[in-house]
Amino acid sequence: MRAYQILPGAGIDGLQSVDYPDRELGTGEVRVRVRAVSLNYRDLMVASGNYLVNVDESIIPCSDGAGEVLAVGPGVSRIQVGDRVAASFFPYWHDGPAAPDKVRHALGGDIDGMLAEEVILHEDALARIPAGMSFIDASTMPCAGVTAWNAIFESSNNIRPGDTVLLLGTGGVSVLGLQLAKAAGLQAIITSSSDDKLARARELGAAHTINYRTHPEWQEEVLRVTGGTGAHVVLEVGGQGTVNRSIASAAMGGSIAVIGGVSGFGGEVNPASLLASARRLVGIYVGSRTMLEKVMRFADGAGLQPVVDRVFPFEEAQAAYRYMESGAHFGKVVIAVGE
Numbered sequence: 095m096r097a098y099q100i101l102p103g104a105g106i107d108g109l110q111s112v113d114y115p116d117r118e119l120g121t122g123e124v125r126v127r128v129r130a131v132s133l134n135y136r137d138l139m140v141a142s143g144n145y146l147v148n149v150d151e152s153i154i155p156c157s158d159g160a161g162e163v164l165a166v167g168p169g170v171s172r173i174q175v176g177d178r179v180a181a182s183f184f185p186y187w188h189d190g191p192a193a194p195d196k197v198r199h200a201l202g203g204d205i206d207g208m209l210a211e212e213v214i215l216h217e218d219a220l221a222r223i224p225a226g227m228s229f230i231d232a233s234t235m236p237c238a239g240v241t242a243w244n245a246i247f248e249s250s251n252n253i254r255p256g257d258t259v260l261l262l263g264t265g266g267v268s269v270l271g272l273q274l275a276k277a278a279g280l281q282a283i284i285t286s287s288s289d290d291k292l293a294r295a296r297e298l299g300a301a302h303t304i305n306y307r308t309h310p311e312w313q314e315e316v317l318r319v320t321g322g323t324g325a326h327v328v329l330e331v332g333g334q335g336t337v338n339r340s341i342a343s344a345a346m347g348g349s350i351a352v353i354g355g356v357s358g359f360g361g362e363v364n365p366a367s368l369l370a371s372a373r374r375l376v377g378i379y380v381g382s383r384t385m386l387e388k389v390m391r392f393a394d395g396a397g398l399q400p401v402v403d404r405v406f407p408f409e410e411a412q413a414a415y416r417y418m419e420s421g422a423h424f425g426k427v428v429i430a431v432g433e
């Protein structure tokens with residue numbers, strides 16, 4: 095069986111395809127034939143050695159994969175041979191709020207992930223894919239889909255149809271967030287460095303689009319197009335360069351979901367920017383398997399098809415990483431595994 099391995103910090107050149115040894119299934123374990131893997135900014139961070147955890151051995155990278163169950167080990171009861179499944183980013187966070195024990199390991203971060211022809215996972219780490227959803231679409235859900243779902247529907251302050259969601263940039267989390275928001279009857283505002291990408295966002299239903307290069311004070315535009323109200327939820331993926339503008343863009347009582355740092359981490363937040371407006375700054379750490387089940391069920395029911403920018407063959411995983419790194423993508427970059 096072929097698998098990619100990478101020593102975190104070895105760079106994209108360090109991503110190498112290897113013959114991976116097979117092993118017997120243990121109690122509760124399931125063998126999955128992987129059919130699609132989607133990339134996240136986090137996979138670039140693992141490659142460059144900038145991810146949160148220190149790992150000094152090669153791992154199979156990537157958290158987000160979907161496939162079909164080939165075999166089940168002793169004691170498996172939730173999952174059957176032939177089931178179509180997606181893996182949960184945190185294999186031990188099944189339900190409820192985050193806790194240290196639940197997020198102690200993350201696929202493709204500190205333990206083996208999904209960029210392989212076959213993987214072995216505990217049955218509790220797997221969510222069934224709705225019948226109408228393709229493997230490629232399901233592979234976009236475990237990190238980007240769950241993160242956007244958690245930020246908008248689980249950790250926000252009681253969001254309701256007609257409320258406004260602000261999305262920063264047109265990467266995987268933001269475009270899926272736009273699609274989820276639109277499907278739920280929310281007004282979406284999205285920013286980008288590219289007018290062409292903003293035109294695509296309007297086709298997807300964005301109510302307002304803002305070029306953050308030509309409008310460096312884009313928070314003023316958010317307030318202008320919302321008649322001074324601001325956004326009820328902000329998916330803050332920018333970090334250092336954007337967090338204070340995200341706070342200034344939020345409505346009274348609104349939530350700023352702190353998700354990422356594509357412009358780096360650091361800087362200062364003035365607590366006064368939160369208190370008089372009763373805004374909430376909420377940290378988001380992907381989400382649980384239950385959230386994965388919910389976002390897939392919602393997307394399937396709404397007929398939502400995640401925007402997949404490009405699909406690369408398994409043999410061209412390095413090229414997929416480089417394309418992701420270029421920032422040319424709109425939505426998700428996927429690697430198809432096998433036929």
Ligand SMILES: NC(=O)c1ccc[n+]([C@@H]2O[C@H](COP(=O)([O-])OP(=O)(O)OC[C@H]3O[C@@H](n4cnc5c(N)ncnc54)[C@H](OP(=O)(O)O)[C@@H]3O)[C@@H](O)[C@H]2O)c1
Pocket residue numbers: 133134135136237238241262263264265266267268285286287288291306331332335336352353354355356357378379380381418421423425
């Ligand atoms: N906390 C969590 O659980 C969690 C989960 C998922 C992701 N994340 C984090 O969220 C971030 C986004 O992840 P992703 O996978 O969606 O990344 P991605 O697909 O690589 O998207 C990155 C996009 O960010 C936009 N961008 C770059 N600089 C920006 C800036 N200064 N202001 C606004 N937008 C900017 C660009 O959009 P344009 O090309 O349109 O300008 C770029 O395409 C990363 O930092 C990632 O680590 C965190």
